[in-house]
Amino acid sequence: MMMVRSAYDKKKDDIHFEYWQRCRYLPEDKLIALLDHDNFKLSLEAAASLQLRGGSKIIRLAQMDSFSNRYKRRALAAFILGQIKLNTKEEKISLKILYDLALNDQSAIVRSYAVSSLGHRCEKAKKKYADTLLSLAQSTVLDKSVMVRVSTAFALSVFKNRASIPLLIKLLKDTHSEVKNWAAFAVNVNNYDTPEIRNCFVLLLDEKNFEARFEAIIGLAKRQDKRVTQILIHELSQERIYDEMVEVTAYLGDVSLLPTLYQVKDKFGTFKELNTSIKVLEHLKSKL
Incomplete structure (x- = not known):
């Protein structure tokens, strides 16, 4: 009853753990040195460790690196x-840096990380930077x-x-x-509902991307x-179904x-979600 992870996903997880x-x-000095490693994923893991440790030295380094002539360091x-x-x-300085990178950097990967990071800062600050993000998203949805665009949806x-x-509908x-998948996720997690959103979800039912189609199915049902x-x-x-x-x-x-x-009950036996749904629908049927 659970999603089966592909061999590719398992390999990615193993590499990440390594x-x-x-x-x-x-x-700290060894982690900083890894920021220049040829393997960007390893550099990113070093950056994650530095981020977790924090401190004024790392903050100043990141602020200075945002002006580096090397896009990976930015x-x-x-x-x-x-x-x-x-x-x-x-935070005031960092927000300005992230906004400028998201809007103006020549590298797509830099713009993408900057948009996602503004999202994280908004979330950590209890959404007080929502207006800033909305202003930025007017440009980044395009x-x-x-x-x-994926980072914008996130x-x-x-x-x-x-x-x-209106931005999510775009x-x-x-x-x-993948953009549509994250946009559908954003719509669902915030429980937005308009006729146009529903119509967009209906179109997503024909998506080849399972995750996008999954979000549309869940969204329309709810x-x-x-x-x-x-x-x-x-x-x-x-043969394989999902609890949701x-x-x-x-x-x-x-x-x-x-x-x-x-039929699901006959094939897989009983489980909480199935029992609840059968009970609800049987109750509705008894009232018809």
Whole structure:
């Protein structure tokens, strides 16, 4: 009943763990030296360790590196400034740096990290920088880089503000599936609901990208949009099903799903989400 991780995903996790093990006990100077390593993923793990340790020296280094002529150092600087602990003065300076990098840097990876880091800073500061992010997103939703548009969707997910909806609708109509996936996630996590959002979700039901399609199915079911009923029946008839899809049948409230849920019960046995959904739909059916 759980998502099966691919061999590729497992390999990525193993590599990440290897780099984490390599960096976790290194002294600060060794970690700083790794920022220039040819392997960017290793450099990023070193940056994560420096970010976690914090301190004025690392903050000043990241602020200076944001003006480096090497794009990787600017990207790592943007990453570090996203979640490192800052005092009021340091935060004011860092926010300006991140905003400028997100809007003006020539490197897409730098712009992407800067947008994500602004999202993290907004989240850490209890969303007080939401207006800043909304202002930035007016430009970054149109960025030519997929990475930047994905980061924009992520950043818009960290706070709830209905002014985000027009921006997220643009991202839901993006040409790239990963952008649409993150935009759908942002819509769902903040429970936005408009007719246009639902129509965008209906279009996502034909996406080849499973994650984007998954968000659309869950979103439509929770909004009680019965255009998703036949898709749910199809998904719940597969050899591998997902607990969340079983769970949202109760939200959808379409009693025509009961035969499919009974088949799920016969095939997989009982479990909490299934029992709840069957109970809800049987109760609804008894009132018809």
